[in-house]
Amino acid sequence: MALTIRDAYDLMHRSCMALAEAEQAGFRLDVDRAITSQKHLTRQIDRLEHNLMTTDLVKAWRAKYGALMNFAANDQLGYILYEHFGAKQMRVTASGKGATDEAALEEAMEQIDKPEVAQLLKVRKLKKLRDTYLEGFLREQVNGYIHPFYNLHIVVTYRSSSDCPNFQNIPKRNKEAKKATRDILFARPGHLLLEADFSKLEVVIAACYHKDPNMLKYLTSNSSDMHGDLAKQIFFIKNLNLDDPTHDTLRSASKNGFIFPQFYGDYYGNNAAGLCQWAKLPQHPLWKSTEGLEMPDGSTLAEHFAKNGIYGFNDFLEHMKKIEKHFWGVRFAVYQKWKDKWLHAYQKKGYFDTLTGFRCSGVFRKNQVINFPVQGSAFHCLLWSFCKVNEIAKERKWRSRLIGQIHDALIMDVHPDELQEVIEVVKWVTTEALLKEWDWLIVPLQIAIEFGEVDAPWSQMKKWKG
DNA sequence: TGTTCATGG
DNA sequence: TATCCATGAACA
Numbered sequence: 001m002a003l004t005i006r007d008a009y010d011l012m013h014r015s016c017m018a019l020a021e022a023e024q025a026g027f028r029l030d031v032d033r034a035i036t037s038q039k040h041l042t043r044q045i046d047r048l049e050h051n052l053m054t055t056d057l058v059k060a061w062r063a064k065y066g067a068l069m070n071f072a073a074n075d076q077l078g079y080i081l082y083e084h085f086g087a088k089q090m091r092v093t094a095s096g097k098g099a100t101d102e103a104a105l106e107e108a109m110e111q112i113d114k115p116e117v118a119q120l121l122k123v124r125k126l127k128k129l130r131d132t133y134l135e136g137f138l139r140e141q142v143n144g145y146i147h148p149f150y151n152l153h154i155v156v157t158y159r160s161s162s163d164c165p166n167f168q169n170i171p172k173r174n175k176e177a178k179k180a181t182r183d184i185l186f187a188r189p190g191h192l193l194l195e196a197d198f199s200k201l202e203v204v205i206a207a208c209y210h211k212d213p214n215m216l217k218y219l220t221s222n223s224s225d226m227h228g229d230l231a232k233q234i235f236f237i238k239n240l241n242l243d244d245p246t247h248d249t250l251r252s253a254s255k256n257g258f259i260f261p262q263f264y265g266d267y268y269g270n271n272a273a274g275l276c277q278w279a280k281l282p283q284h285p286l287w288k289s290t291e292g293l294e295m296p297d298g299s300t301l302a303e304h305f306a307k308n309g310i311y312g313f314n315d316f317l318e319h320m321k322k323i324e325k326h327f328w329g330v331r332f333a334v335y336q337k338w339k340d341k342w343l344h345a346y347q348k349k350g351y352f353d354t355l356t357g358f359r360c361s362g363v364f365r366k367n368q369v370i371n372f373p374v375q376g377s378a379f380h381c382l383l384w385s386f387c388k389v390n391e392i393a394k395e396r397k398w399r400s401r402l403i404g405q406i407h408d409a410l411i412m413d414v415h416p417d418e419l420q421e422v423i424e425v426v427k428w429v430t431t432e433a434l435l436k437e438w439d440w441l442i443v444p445l446q447i448a449i450e451f452g453e454v455d456a457p458w459s460q461m462k463k464w465k466g
Numbered sequence: 467t468g469t470t471c472a473t474g475g
Numbered sequence: 476t477a478t479c480c481a482t483g484a485a486c487a
Contacts (some may be wrong), residue, residue: 012467072485074470101471115484129474132483157480159475170475177473202475202479264478350467371479375475379480407480 003357004437011356012152015383018390019150019160022402025413026145027167028186034134034141037180041130047301048123055116060084071123074100081105085112103277129171136165137184146185150405158358158376159381159407168406180458187413191400192454194419196426197383197409199446205378206263207443208355211339214331219443227255232256233323234275235301236308244296248434253278258323265367268324272317277419281305286312339370355440356380380447381434382408388429398422416454423449423464 019462049071052058064450070076075097081087082098087108089098098104102121109117120183140146143296148167150160162168170185171177198204200219207215218226229242230249231254241247245319257274276283279301292301310316328336344354346369351361354373364372382405389410390402400418404411414422430447449464 070486072471073487074485075487095469097470099470124472128484131485136483153479159480161481163482166474169472169482171473173474261478265476266478267476270477367479368478375480379475409475460470 001439002353002438003355005357005359008158008354008357008359010071011120011380011384012213012385014387016152018387018402019152019405021390022386022404023147023149023404025401026142026147027403027411027413028188029137029144029146030184030186031138031141031144033184034138037184038130038134038138041180042127043127043132043445045130045328046122048119048126051118052116052123055119057114057116057120063208072127077120080106081112081117085114087111088401090152120440125174125177129177133170137181140165148404156362157360157372157379158354158356159379160405162405167404174349179459183457185458186455187403187452190454191413191415192419192421192456193458193461194414194426195450196412196413196430197428197448197450198378199448200380200446201378201408202374203263204443204445205355205381206374206443207334208440209342209373210335211442212332212334212338215335216443227251227259230254230259230323230327233326234320235279236304241296246293246295249278249293258320262324262327264371269317269321271324272313272320275320276316281313281316283313285314320450342373343369354380355438379407381430381441382410384437385426385430385434386410388433389426392425392429396421414451419451423451 028462043264045137052071053062057071058081061076064075064080064084065073077102078098081100081243082089089104090113091099091104092109093099105117105121108114127406139293140148146165146167148162149164150167152160154159154161157264157399160168170181172182203215203424204219207219218224225240231251232240236255237247237250240251242251253275255298257273257278259269261274273283279293280286281301287302287305289303289306290300292303292305295301295304304314305311310319343354343366346364351359352369352373353359354377356377358376360372386402386405389412392398393401398421399415400422401413402410403413410426412422412426427447431445434445435441450461451464452458454462
């Protein structure tokens with residue numbers, strides 16, 4: 001039976017209460033280290049800004065703006081880079097000014113040969129850590145615990161959001177930023193942290209909507225590799241060897257520069273530009289033989305492309321156009337048909353219903369219509385699991401409890417004696433009970449579990465094997 | 467208050 | 476055709 005708005009309401013109501021219990025429990029913060037770390041960051045920032053004062057860039061900046069000169073004023077920085085020093089604007093913002101984000105600054109830095117721009121970026125990152133994360137933790141902490149909120153009534157897709165402080169965007173990718181933040185967050189004394197993430201959740205949920213046989217094959221066979229297959233096609237590689245660092249980079253490039261953007265509704269023109277960044281190739285009509293990543297045989301990617309008839313960006317653009325056509329016209333043709341049908345039905349009705357029973361009604365763009373149901377339903381898998389684990393934790397009077405949630409992951413504060421049992425329950429709920437509960441889930445779900453040592457911070461998690 | 471930047475999924 | 480969803484800080 002299809003789920004109804006009543007099922008959706010019940011899920012929201014139960015979840016609201018389960019999340020409130022996690023909010024009440026909270027996440028332990030080492031307040032002293034947060035304060036010490038803030039002071040250390042301030043010293044670093046002051047030193048960097050002091051050293052920057054004598055550089056060409058900042059001398060010109062101060063000459064123009066005098067006492068109003070401000071490191072955090074991107075309008076000013078844009079003027080100095082693009083007007084004063086004449087760097088070419090590679091990209092503009094929504095309002096038409098030259099972009100000054102990290103990628104834009106790196107390009108400008110090369111062009112006008114001003115290495116001090118890297119120090120500006122460094123300052124920006126340190127201020128983010130100090131003023132957004134550490135300051136937020138300290139502002140919100142009560143007796144050494146932060147109590148992030150989880151909202152269910154805000155996000156247009158029926159996902160959650162989190163605030164005060166936001167627990168869903170704490171640094172993870174950058175090593176230094178991860179250490180500055182996650183290193184001071186802990187489970188209760190004598191407990192350990194456990195994190196359980198659904199693997200490829202949005203791709204799996206999309207497949208439950210469109211049921212494309214080729215996608216179902218990718219998701220159910222252990223030996224197939226969608227990102228690897230596209231890497232081979234895009235970069236003309238016969239055998240992809242993931243132990244080779246360049247091949248591994250090319251696989252990441254295909255995943256993050258083509259496949260995911262395509263799923264969100266991007267097109268080959270943007271993909272070609274993005275892939276060039278990954279592959280270290282310029283957007284020039286003719287590539288030099290010295291350009292591009294170094295391939296396993298010692299040649300460059302430019303040479304490798306030339307052997308396959310791609311001599312520069314224009315050729316590559318045409319190549320990507322064909323790959324996109326094959327991607328949606330052949331490889332995932334059923335997925336494409338679902339997108340067309342789903343969009344058409346929305347345009348007739350003005351709304352659509354998700355597999356989890358929610359109704360999305362309003363004026364939406366094409367990509368939103370395609371992506372909302374997937375994003376929402378994926379989160380609802382996590383949410384249902386969250387409620388179920390919480391229910392079992394209370395029934396069994398565990399000392400372990402749920403303390404947070406990040407879209408496709410749940411975070412627990414676990415008593416070491418209960419670790420085995422908690423893992424068994426989490427696995428059972430997420431990979432068995434959930435599939436029994438919702439018959440629209442036609443693809444098996446996988447969960448990846450990480451855990452820490454007793455009293456170890458959130459920055460130090462290890463994979464659970466078994 | 468809107469824009470731009472950084473962070474996460 | 477033209478990348479989905481968020482929060483938060485700082486500037487103008």
